[in-house]
Amino acid sequence: MGGDHGPSIVAPGIAQAAQSLPGVRFLLHGDAAAIEAELAKHPKARAVSEVRHCDKAIGMDEKPAQAMRRGKGSSMWNAIEALRANEAHACVSAGNTGALMAISKLILRMGADLERPAIVANWPNMKGVTTVLDVGANVQSDADQLIEFAIMGAAFHHAMHGAKRPTVGLLNVGSEDEKGHEEVREAHAILREAKLDFDYHGFVEGSDIAYGTVDVVVTDGFTGNVALKTAEGMARFFSSEIKSTLTSGPLAMLGALIASGALSKMRKRLDPSRVNGAPLLGLNGIVVKSHGGADANGFESALRVAVNLARSDFRAQIDRNLQRLTAAAAKDEAPASGQDQGAAE
Amino acid sequence: MGGDHGPSIVAPGIAQAAQSLPGVRFLLHGDAAAIEAELAKHPKARAVSEVRHCDKAIGMDEKPAQAMRRGKGSSMWNAIEALRANEAHACVSAGNTGALMAISKLILRMGADLERPAIVANWPNMKGVTTVLDVGANVQSDADQLIEFAIMGAAFHHAMHGAKRPTVGLLNVGSEDEKGHEEVREAHAILREAKLDFDYHGFVEGSDIAYGTVDVVVTDGFTGNVALKTAEGMARFFSSEIKSTLTSGPLAMLGALIASGALSKMRKRLDPSRVNGAPLLGLNGIVVKSHGGADANGFESALRVAVNLARSDFRAQIDRNLQRLTAAAAKDEAPASGQDQGAAE
Numbered sequence: 001m002g003g004d005h006g007p008s009i010v011a012p013g014i015a016q017a018a019q020s021l022p023g024v025r026f027l028l029h030g031d032a033a034a035i036e037a038e039l040a041k042h043p044k045a046r047a048v049s050e051v052r053h054c055d056k057a058i059g060m061d062e063k064p065a066q067a068m069r070r071g072k073g074s075s076m077w078n079a080i081e082a083l084r085a086n087e088a089h090a091c092v093s094a095g096n097t098g099a100l101m102a103i104s105k106l107i108l109r110m111g112a113d114l115e116r117p118a119i120v121a122n123w124p125n126m127k128g129v130t131t132v133l134d135v136g137a138n139v140q141s142d143a144d145q146l147i148e149f150a151i152m153g154a155a156f157h158h159a160m161h162g163a164k165r166p167t168v169g170l171l172n173v174g175s176e177d178e179k180g181h182e183e184v185r186e187a188h189a190i191l192r193e194a195k196l197d198f199d200y201h202g203f204v205e206g207s208d209i210a211y212g213t214v215d216v217v218v219t220d221g222f223t224g225n226v227a228l229k230t231a232e233g234m235a236r237f238f239s240s241e242i243k244s245t246l247t248s249g250p251l252a253m254l255g256a257l258i259a260s261g262a263l264s265k266m267r268k269r270l271d272p273s274r275v276n277g278a279p280l281l282g283l284n285g286i287v288v289k290s291h292g293g294a295d296a297n298g299f300e301s302a303l304r305v306a307v308n309l310a311r312s313d314f315r316a317q318i319d320r321n322l323q324r325l326t327a328a329a330a331k332d333e334a335p336a337s338g339q340d341q342g343a344a345e
Numbered sequence: 346m347g348g349d350h351g352p353s354i355v356a357p358g359i360a361q362a363a364q365s366l367p368g369v370r371f372l373l374h375g376d377a378a379a380i381e382a383e384l385a386k387h388p389k390a391r392a393v394s395e396v397r398h399c400d401k402a403i404g405m406d407e408k409p410a411q412a413m414r415r416g417k418g419s420s421m422w423n424a425i426e427a428l429r430a431n432e433a434h435a436c437v438s439a440g441n442t443g444a445l446m447a448i449s450k451l452i453l454r455m456g457a458d459l460e461r462p463a464i465v466a467n468w469p470n471m472k473g474v475t476t477v478l479d480v481g482a483n484v485q486s487d488a489d490q491l492i493e494f495a496i497m498g499a500a501f502h503h504a505m506h507g508a509k510r511p512t513v514g515l516l517n518v519g520s521e522d523e524k525g526h527e528e529v530r531e532a533h534a535i536l537r538e539a540k541l542d543f544d545y546h547g548f549v550e551g552s553d554i555a556y557g558t559v560d561v562v563v564t565d566g567f568t569g570n571v572a573l574k575t576a577e578g579m580a581r582f583f584s585s586e587i588k589s590t591l592t593s594g595p596l597a598m599l600g601a602l603i604a605s606g607a608l609s610k611m612r613k614r615l616d617p618s619r620v621n622g623a624p625l626l627g628l629n630g631i632v633v634k635s636h637g638g639a640d641a642n643g644f645e646s647a648l649r650v651a652v653n654l655a656r657s658d659f660r661a662q663i664d665r666n667l668q669r670l671t672a673a674a675a676k677d678e679a680p681a682s683g684q685d686q687g688a689a690e
Contacts, residue, residue, distance in 0.1 A: 173567055205571070223568050231575055233552030237556075238579075251607070261596060263590060
């Protein structure tokens, strides 16, 4: 029921996914009449969907705390509850992000040994797609949380793109060891020594996101959110510049017409709906946020993110890396505590 | 002597400035033979310049601490020393940024009542140019420092663009009062109440930088540096996409040729050399960093920033706002301490 368009993009998005993601079935939570009306236009979606009616929906402007208090029985709540009850393997919503995070944490709780959730952005770049996290679940992150984000981000990138050993970078203001604040330097020192299922590249800078220097860029939710929105603003600025340039006079318009094939290929390559679908990682269950303004193609992308995660060993990989980290930390501490005892004697 | 090109862009940059900034004279510090060779090609520059020879130059890769230790007598050191000795009104360098900041702080010291310096970025946007600070002088900033940045940024924007009351926004992950971490919320609460020479707009998001929502965007040096470099990366990504699109085949190339007038206007509008020149604010003196890769046009822009600052009442405006802030804080505290006494009796 959420986002700018509600069921009118969900139904055609599912119709596309019915073909691109064979074998997947959908539980649709919300106003049954509104949903059925849209499904009637898309028989392929109708064939793989079951509708669960409810009267309530969380508003796009509701504060998270308010959504948690009055959210029970809403479409968002019921969709997440179906996940907890093992009726669904993943949940996709185009609704209120803060409410989705708050209700997901409340119902699903954090995954074992994970401290904080993270929101992921999929960022088109010169080589492919960068996984950037956290882009807004937290406003501050200590070293342990940054390391968790690295582990979750690598597992996500592997599930989405198949890279056996994704490369991971820690976002900083320079690449030298002494750069940045204490939190990033501490996380850097630990990741450099850790033997995990990915290759830790070291510090990266903001420009490396667009260059595709690494597969996964790790940062705190404040910096990540500012970077993501700065890039979105720049993208809109550039596309408005190109548009106004190519409509600025008869010659410009003629040139654009002649180059229209190449220009439309570029538009497709840079289309944000191609990379839509931001998972909320760290929870006991797969929850994916679709952009509120996404169209049917974008919603299909978000469904693909959810299905790829559900079909991967994503959670097992996170657990494996967390265990290795704990084992390494225990080994480091063992001789140190022995020395302490020796000194005390 | 610094930057990618040394005197070979400084001399033509000065030649252009000799016409666009009449009345300005230049002291050039560095290798006299190399500088004179370039000045010989640009008689207009030669006419307004005096060369001060030195043998030493700070390397682009030297660490700030190293540059401070061995920098005495280098071109950078002598240029800043000339500022302290009142031989020059402003200093422009295309050299090592960390060294420039460190040596400037050492020789010039911080301005009265100012705690921390800030580096400014001039950011082209949909409406004009946004002043963004800090973009890298600090890795963390508390509320008081963010307020200082707001005051310095507003005075700089006024000096550069003439706006009587610039609008100032504080960079955050949302616009509501409760968003973000403690430092931004505290600075927000104080700026909202303060009566200063600019209009405090409230929180802004990353996308507002490109939209030109406010004249001045204030943030800590870590976030600002990441945002700036993210935007630079995006700009390079987009221009490489446009280039490869418009050379992707004969039709695309023909279209680009026909639209070339409009496209070259766009390139000029988005040319980073147009906004080159990042002042290091907060010091006892005007120091401007020119981008290491800037061409003669870019160097002329950096000279213009220095001259505009030197000819403005920039420093007086900062002092006026700092005094108002101190007076307001003293007034707030007075009745509070009165009440405390009452309660103690």
